[in-house]
Amino acid sequence: MEPSPQPVPSAPVLAIEVRGLVKRFEDVVAVAGTDFEVPSGQCVGLLGPNGAGKTTTVEILEGLQQPTSGEVRLLGLRWDKDAKELRERIGIALQETLFPERLTVEETVRLFRSFYRRGLSVEEAIHLVKLEEKRKAYVMKLSGGQRQRLALAVALAADPELLFLDEPTTGLDPQSRRALWDVIDGLKGRGRTVVLTTHYMEEAQVLCDQVIIMDHGRIVARGTPAQLIASIGAEQVIEFATTPSLPAEDFAEVPTLVSSRPRGDGHTLSVKELHRALPGLLSIVSSRGASLAHLSTRQATLDDVFLALTGRSLREDTAS
Amino acid sequence: MNSHHPLAQLILFRIRDFLRVPSALFWVFGFPLLTTLALGLAFRDRELPELAVAVVDGPEAERLTPLLESVDGLTAQRMTEEAGRDALRRGRVALVLIPSPQPELIADPTQADGRTARLMVVDALERLQGREDRLTVRSQLVTAPGSRYIDFLIPGLLGFGLMSSSLWGLGWALVQMRTGKLLKRLVASPMKRSHFLLAFMTGRTMLAVAEILFFALFARYLFNVPMVGSYLAFMFLGLWGSTAFGGLALLVISRASNVETANGLINLVTMPMMVLSGVFFSSSNFPASIQPLIQALPLTALNDGLRAVMLDGTPLLALWPQVLTLGVWGFIPFLVALRYFKWM
Numbered sequence: 001m002e003p004s005p006q007p008v009p010s011a012p013v014l015a016i017e018v019r020g021l022v023k024r025f026e027d028v029v030a031v032a033g034t035d036f037e038v039p040s041g042q043c044v045g046l047l048g049p050n051g052a053g054k055t056t057t058v059e060i061l062e063g064l065q066q067p068t069s070g071e072v073r074l075l076g077l078r079w080d081k082d083a084k085e086l087r088e089r090i091g092i093a094l095q096e097t098l099f100p101e102r103l104t105v106e107e108t109v110r111l112f113r114s115f116y117r118r119g120l121s122v123e124e125a126i127h128l129v130k131l132e133e134k135r136k137a138y139v140m141k142l143s144g145g146q147r148q149r150l151a152l153a154v155a156l157a158a159d160p161e162l163l164f165l166d167e168p169t170t171g172l173d174p175q176s177r178r179a180l181w182d183v184i185d186g187l188k189g190r191g192r193t194v195v196l197t198t199h200y201m202e203e204a205q206v207l208c209d210q211v212i213i214m215d216h217g218r219i220v221a222r223g224t225p226a227q228l229i230a231s232i233g234a235e236q237v238i239e240f241a242t243t244p245s246l247p248a249e250d251f252a253e254v255p256t257l258v259s260s261r262p263r264g265d266g267h268t269l270s271v272k273e274l275h276r277a278l279p280g281l282l283s284i285v286s287s288r289g290a291s292l293a294h295l296s297t298r299q300a301t302l303d304d305v306f307l308a309l310t311g312r313s314l315r316e317d318t319a320s
Numbered sequence: 321m322n323s324h325h326p327l328a329q330l331i332l333f334r335i336r337d338f339l340r341v342p343s344a345l346f347w348v349f350g351f352p353l354l355t356t357l358a359l360g361l362a363f364r365d366r367e368l369p370e371l372a373v374a375v376v377d378g379p380e381a382e383r384l385t386p387l388l389e390s391v392d393g394l395t396a397q398r399m400t401e402e403a404g405r406d407a408l409r410r411g412r413v414a415l416v417l418i419p420s421p422q423p424e425l426i427a428d429p430t431q432a433d434g435r436t437a438r439l440m441v442v443d444a445l446e447r448l449q450g451r452e453d454r455l456t457v458r459s460q461l462v463t464a465p466g467s468r469y470i471d472f473l474i475p476g477l478l479g480f481g482l483m484s485s486s487l488w489g490l491g492w493a494l495v496q497m498r499t500g501k502l503l504k505r506l507v508a509s510p511m512k513r514s515h516f517l518l519a520f521m522t523g524r525t526m527l528a529v530a531e532i533l534f535f536a537l538f539a540r541y542l543f544n545v546p547m548v549g550s551y552l553a554f555m556f557l558g559l560w561g562s563t564a565f566g567g568l569a570l571l572v573i574s575r576a577s578n579v580e581t582a583n584g585l586i587n588l589v590t591m592p593m594m595v596l597s598g599v600f601f602s603s604s605n606f607p608a609s610i611q612p613l614i615q616a617l618p619l620t621a622l623n624d625g626l627r628a629v630m631l632d633g634t635p636l637l638a639l640w641p642q643v644l645t646l647g648v649w650g651f652i653p654f655l656v657a658l659r660y661f662k663w664m
Contacts, residue, residue, distance in 0.1 A: 064508055087509060088510050095501075097504075098502060100337055100497075102341065110329060111332075114329040116509070116510060117510075
């Protein structure tokens with residue numbers, strides 16, 4: 001087996017170019033005209049609730065679905081002309097693939113590795129996802145997190161220039177999720193382009209250089225996580241409750257306030273500057289003769305961005 | 321071809337997938353053997369039991385008892401008349417003989433055993449009185465291997481087994497791979513679809529070789545079924561049948577996207593053939609009006625062919641209609657399946 005190749009020098013600057021992408025299923029529009037590009041070597045996150053069009057978009061990029069209209073280029077190549085070469089150069093982890101139950105981890109990776117002309121050795125691929133201890137274990141004996149890591153090892157077997165991960169951590173417990181993040185983070189160091197779909201904003205925030213937020217088949221925002229958070233004009237969030245509880249109008253005068261919304265029996269305020277907002281808030285509470293039952297502050301996250309853009313919380317969609 | 325070749329890896333995958341599922345091993349090898357044992361036992365050619373006759377104590381009993389005992393198919397014992405009638409009631413003897421110059425026979429004429437015992441005892445007593453046979457009867461006994469039920473059953477069970485393994489083994493595995501998105505993951509790689517199908521067919525054929533050898537061996541050594549024709553012809557026909565059913569399997573599950581649908585479809589195809597195609601009893605029992613249909617079924621062709629080779633020693637060339645029928649049933653569905661097969 002050949003040693004893993006260095007990043008191809010002739011690689012185009014753009015790993016992915018999408019122009020006017022539309023996908024219709026009978027009467028449903030899954031993707032309603034999207035344009036974006038991904039520079040080589042970046043990790044881009046496609047974010048959105050279930051049904052936002054993430055998986056459809058990714059499957060079109062992977063050449064598994066035909067777009068209704070629009071143009072897609074990967075590594076400067078097109079599916080209708082260069083499918084064979086593209087298959088060799090991309091790696092894919094689908095949402096929840098059931099690998100053969102009675103093959104071992106090693107046998108599964110070897111099977112998939114055999115389809116590619118070049119790539120990693122089986123041992124390297126297993127090492128990258130830290131499954132060495134389970135090399136000889138049957139797939140049926142693996143936990144959910146280990147199965148996802150196996151899917152990743154299979155995707156990495158060809159040492160792809162472009163890697164697609166469709167909801168790699170969905171359904172995993174927080175610990176397995178973090179373990180998988182470490183693995184994916186390690187891949188970015190190898191100079192590969194990664195496209196990741198997720199409905200966990202935190203995941204995108206940790207892993208992605210660029211985030212594309214989708215809703216109802218459209219791109220509603222894109223940029224780095226920091227840009228997106230800055231774009232809603234509020235980088236700090238105050239969550240609090242008072243006794244007795246006070247109406248939202250009372251807090252309209254909080255300095256640097258951007259938006260407020262009810263949260264349980266209290267409120268969530270998005271503000272620009274915490275050091276000015278907080279004293280103002282405290283004085284309003286005491287002037288109304290109320291006292292604070294609870295108060296916490298945090299940095300704004302991509303969840304807040306999604307909420308500000310769509311009026312809906314991602315978490316409501318992902319509660320299941 | 322080295323072991324890193326995709327085709328080699330895919331074939332290994334198929335073999336492992338089968339060998340590591342104990343229940344699959346049972347259905348392919350254990351089940352037909354047990355069926356044969358059970359049906360063979362139920363329909364085995366038993367020796368008829370000897371009929372017991374009671375001879376009532378008396379002056380002549382001592383002479384008659386050993387004489388009746390020596391008749392083939394009879395046993396005789398002496399007892400009192402009361403004990404004899406009691407034994408008759410309880411079915412321990414078929415007939416009670418009270419010896420005298422005019423012997424008295426007590427038997428139940430509605431029982432086959434009673435009637436037979438009566439004929440045999442009267443015959444023995446007549447001979448004893450000096451009767452001579454006027455007619456010389458020649459008899460031919462048909463208990464030779466080759467014409468028993470088990471001889472009929474085994475080739476039929478093999479045909480049925482090959483059909484089941486092809487449809488369930490191929491069809492079921494493919495549908496599971498489709499529902500688990502494994503097919504989709506495979507076609508998202510540079511894997512050649514022809515390699516994939518070839519690996520399935522190769523795996524299936526290797527298993528069929530084992531199945532056919534296993535049947536031939538247990539038929540020969542466990543049930544003493546002779547192989548009148550050539551083992552090579554038998555093997556060829558079996559593999560041809562297995563491949564034909566493989567093609568049919570691809571068509572049957574070409575669009576099925578869940579295991580319930582696949583289950584129903586496979587049953588729909590196999591059940592009628594299990595009944596009509598002469599697995600457990602001859603298909604000639606069905607009315608002449610549906611015979612053309614029955615003869616056109618692939619399992620009928622396979623079973624008729626296997627029986628002809630095994631029991632009659634028919635050469636392969638003479639079985640061209642069966643070979644052709646199987647070929648048509650395998651090839652056309654395969655072509656249609658290639659066109660409509662749903663990979664994801």
